[in-house]
Amino acid sequence: MALGAVLAPGxxxxxxxxxxxxxxxxxxxxxxxxxxxTLLLASGVLAGVLLAPRLGLRSHLAACAARMPAGSPFPRELPLALVLGVANGVALAGLDMAFAPALGNASQDG
Incomplete structure (x- = not known):
């Protein structure tokens, strides 16, 4: 609700x-x-909870809370996750710079 209070004057x-x-x-x-x-977040969380087991996805956070076993895949998957996260960030920054001239002042409004 704090975000709503900050955005309310504008x-x-x-x-x-x-x-x-x-x-x-x-x-x-x-x-x-x-x-x-709030409704979009709730629907996304609900979809994730319902679909994750069917798609074979797992939560490292939930495994950590449940005392992660010694043979956890988290240490093996961490480097790939970091590389993909950085690559995604670089790609988004590149797309932002590429499309900024076409958007003109709209890209500056935030």
Whole structure:
């Protein structure tokens, strides 16, 4: 809810520019602004919980909480995960730089 409180003043300014928009209390506006991301997060978590076992995916965090066995695959998989994470970051930064000229000022608005 803290994020909603931080975003509410800017959201209030945006809403006040809409002609005919009814007066809405700031706390309610903040709660409504957080509703969609909360529902999207909940649906993503639910899909992950339901589909992970069927796809053979596992959680290293859950295994660690359950006292990871000595033959854990985590140490073997960590270098690959780090390399793929860095490669993904570099690819996204490259795409951002490549498309920035086409987006103009829209890429600066954040």
């Amino acid at each position: 959201l209030r300014a945006e809403v006040e520019q809409i002609p005919g928009f009814p007066e809405v209390p700031t706390p309610l506006l903040a709660a409504l602004a957080m509703l969609q991301p």
